[in-house]
Amino acid sequence: MDTFLAILRAVVFVVIAYAVVFVAALVNIVFERRVLAFMQDRHGPNRTGPHGVLQSIADAFKMMGKEDFRPLLADPVLFTLAPIMVMIGAVAVQLVIPYTSGMTATGLDVGLIFIVAITGFTTMAILLGGWSSRNKYSLVGALRAAAQMISYEIPMILGLLIVAMIAGSLRIGDVVAAQAGYQWIAFYAPFTFLIFYISSIAELNRGPFDLPESESELVSGYGTEYSGMRFGMFFLNEYAGLTIMSMIAVTLFFGGWQGPFAGAVVFWGVSWIGIIWFLIKVYILVFALVWIRLSLPRLQVDQLMAFAWKILIPLGLLNILATAAVMLWIPHWKLGMAVFSWVAFFAFVVLLDPILKWRLRRQRDRLPVVNA
């Protein structure tokens, strides 16, 4: 009987994970299109259902009915394995995310490392997909995607390390517990959150970092040869990724499911108000992702790599040392960290642009003058 209940519990959580992936992807597509339309002062999709809310369901069924074929030269096994692996990343990462109090599939002891490990599936899937389609655009897109995603994985890990230092545990449940009483990590470590957030946008291949699938140069990069539902899987993962990455960010930096009256309605050991707070926080971050995508132009590939290796990684390493020093030697370390981190945050935001411009000007001055 116990075994049966355990299996039932696992199945319920898998169904929740499936539901999150599908609902998130379908909602996010409409959400993003409507928000972009609102910001660009136009209507956006508004014909399918009330205010266009059924648009993505119509798109999903259209996608299902599209012809799905494998190009003759493509690798027969890896070409299908890539979309399968991309979805494993999206589903399995939810294993450790607490949707609300008492609603985690399993609190792994190494939850933070698990998140890093399982998001690696997406990198591998994209590389496999692009390489196995045997197309030049796919290969270039996949290599760019892999280079970008591994480069930005390091600043992301450096951000996670600080979360582990503050919580004193790699369990996601302990990280949320460490943020009880509105002492959210983002409030007193905003600089860490900034590093984490920038690199998570790059991990999602979105916003200013969407080089791997830049439509105008690479005919959509690694997805060039994919059609029908196999392409749909990459697409689904990308949009579900918005919500899943925001879920991770909310859990680690914004107190997860905690909020006013979070423990008010509890049955079956699950606090149901917590889900509402969790969703509100997640969708504020998803909105921010859409806003960033709209506001910032795409980077050049050399700027992209330089930003990860020359700016984010050294700053991330210094941030770890500074955080450790503050936590070891300052009595009220939360206050000390808040001062340090907010100063670093504003220094980064204010100084980054002038310093980059100054460097660029110096480089231009060094170039030999060409007389026409």
Next chain:
Amino acid sequence: MTSEYLTNWLYVWFFIAAGGALVVLILLFSKLINPSHLTAEKLAPYECGIPPVGNPWAPFAVRYYVFGLLFLVFDVEAVFLFPWTLVFRTLGTAGFVEMLLFIAVLGFGLLYAWRKGALEWA
């Protein structure tokens, strides 16, 4: 303790299998309802309508390999940092100095790669 540990990892494998199974099911379902009219042009690699030239599985730029190596160094470094983050409060100053040296060595490695031009894309 042991059984809980094992159950946790059963969950991991179950979720990974479930993620794969979901895609297989969706692909099978879409196979049932979608059409299939293959032609030689459709099956050829897409290169903006021009007949493809050469094999795309040719050697590619070496800089990806350099970044791969650098990534490996820093990823392994993170593996060493994770246990330190959990115990650094009890290790105190000695642990901090050791980690300072470790990160300094890595920092010099990064500086070396930078000076050698390994971080330049062009």
